[in-house]
Amino acid sequence: MTPEQAMLLSDDEKLAYFYRVRVKHPRVTTVRDDLETMMLPGSGTDIALLIGPTGAGKTTLGESLVEEIIKAHKSELVNDLSFIPAIYISAPASGEKRFSWRIFYIELGRLLKEPLMDKKQETRLQDGRMSVKSVTAGSTVAGLRMAIEDALRFRRTLLVVVDEVVHLIRGANENDRLVHMDALKALTELKGVNLTLALIGSYDLYELMTLSGQFARRCAIVHFQRYLSGTGNDADKKAFRNSLGTLQEYFPLKGIPDLTEMSDELQYACVGCVGILKDTLQRMLTFAVRNKGRWTDKCLFKALLTEGQIARILEETLKGEQNIAKAIFGSGSLNAESRTSEKVACR
């Protein structure tokens, strides 16, 4: 549907249309290239931690990455009816103190089109004897896990994007986190499976990298950085302006002034994040639609984040950026002087 056709839609349809609009900007391309490199067989990286500030567009990137992989395997999908190349899953918040692997596996099974998830039986091997634990009150977590492992094997899944990984680590102590990460890591080490896990989350995820050396070796951090403002960041400013321009092209409302003229102000108001910009424009459209489709400046001002919200996001982002500065994918160096970690260890 062209933007001109979208102008003729009803109010609800306009909102739905703009909600579906996603813009591919330079940061997305860079990050996606990094992720695709990690997915290559034998790349040595099984887990990619996609870290970035809230509203940077991480979720959108995760979804579009899955779509790209599906498109790339189009002919294989026709030939092999059991093939599911990539899936996107959001780690569920169970409402309990601990992360619920049961809910996670059931959701993963649904996405992998695995039947009878409530009747999975656990196979045991004890003293050279195989036996099964009969299902009485639904599947056990072990049974679900085994079923998922086999499903990943015969569905030949290449990528699992897990969003909201923060639910795994929130409220868990260090030991629990290690157990959670081991459970995820084990999925990538299955025999006959060439799987890459892409874990998406905010800067909290950096803590996972520090859990164990083994885990740090197997995973890589991909930083989804915001577009920086201020002097010396002209390329970032230009990229943000172009993203704004593209989004405005698809804005299904007439009579809007050229927003790119206030690109610098909007970049500050959105902390340089295209996701926040998209949310702002979506809210702006909602206010305009409620105003009987008439554009006023108020629509924009109402849609913007408050100073308090911006300050909070900026604070978290700056702290996170500082933390992960030396752990980002591609930031390795042979310069011994830069190895502060080694110095610390030696001391």
Place this chain on the structure above:
Amino acid sequence: MGCQEIYELVGTDPSAVIPQRSVLASLKPLGAGTPHCESLRSYYLTLAHMHHVSPRIMAKDIIIPRLGLERFGHNFQEWNLPLFNGIGAVPEKWAELLSSLTGQAGLDDLTLTALRPYTSTKRLMIDMKRWCPLCFSEAARDGRVYGHLLWEIAAVSVCPKHGVNLVSNCICNNEDSQSNFSKVKPAKIYLPGICSSCGRPLVETSMNMTTAASQREIKRAQIVGDMLTDIERLKEGTNGIDVFLNNAVRYFAKGNATAFAKMLHIDKVSLHNWIHRTHLPSLYQIVEIALTFQCSMVDVMLGDRVAFGEITLDIQDRTQKPFRTNKRRKLSKNVVKRRLEALLTDIHPISLTSAVAKIGMGRRRLRRDYPDIERRILQRNQAYRTSKQKSMVEQRYDLFRQCAAKLMSEGIEPTTRLVGERLGGNLLIIKGKNKLACHAICEEVIRSSQEDRGRQR
């Protein structure tokens, strides 16, 4: 605005959606088009195991509703029937449905449905599980262990590849699995190459049971194996065995059907019925005809491509071994009675099924002609089993009591759960109604211990 290509709109492409996927794993059947073709039962069991559900549950929740056969009292165990890989409607429907659920075409080749126009169901499949441990061993090396369709055909009793008799017993059949109290009783697992009773790989448990097969049996197995290889021809064929028999009667017996029937050691009525297609011969009989005429079974069934001039009849050992070798010899009443009474005086009581198998008579005949003896065998066996079970339970209670006392002596107050854990997990004794008795034993041990302490003070 001058947007570059990089700022394109994404997320609106319908091709980025995964199309309809297969319900079940697209498992590739093994050995298709060879004498060592996988059977549909083996395929189904492997599929259920891959999905970590029991074959019964898979049949109940996925297969039967789709076949439209769901009804009250359905046992959902069709995959366990002897004719599951045979020529009936069940294997045909299952193969078709499994093909659509897995996306694997040609699963009907894992059954004998292609033989339907040529043979009867009589003595087609065997009602027991048989396997070649050497084949299992090779398959385990190559990847997946599977059951062969050939092993389920009644006319075959050996492995044509390794020249050994097929094995039908796991070592666990000779073990008294109830003797060890703490032994965990495994839940039944249905998987090719695994004993469903003890859960051990059949390669390990039955490798020593292999015995060399006779050349005649190997040839018979080879001829059936060749038929499985050439099964595509049968699907396309239009003729029947009548064409072959008509030509053979003309060529070998100068049109005299009675003489020809004698040559084949069958009665002339059977031959007449086969020629006029009022009855179909059994697969066993087709094998015998193929062996006699030294041609392939497919040639016999299709009746074409046979050059009778090149055939040398192999009828020498037919005189010693007529077609109806498996027919039971009718025993005289006196002999049967004597043997049955001998069974009643035997030290080890046996079941009715074992008794009729030992005597070599039908169960129906036993009931009709010797109702008293049948009743006595049944009662004796029931009494024996009840007493055995009772003693076993008593033995288990004793062990439970000992363990509870031991716990008490260690200063731990015994509970059913603690004792169960100490004894090694899944105990039948602490399940169901026995659980109450276990509680009582624990209480008794605690009480007696307290009394002892009181006395000591």
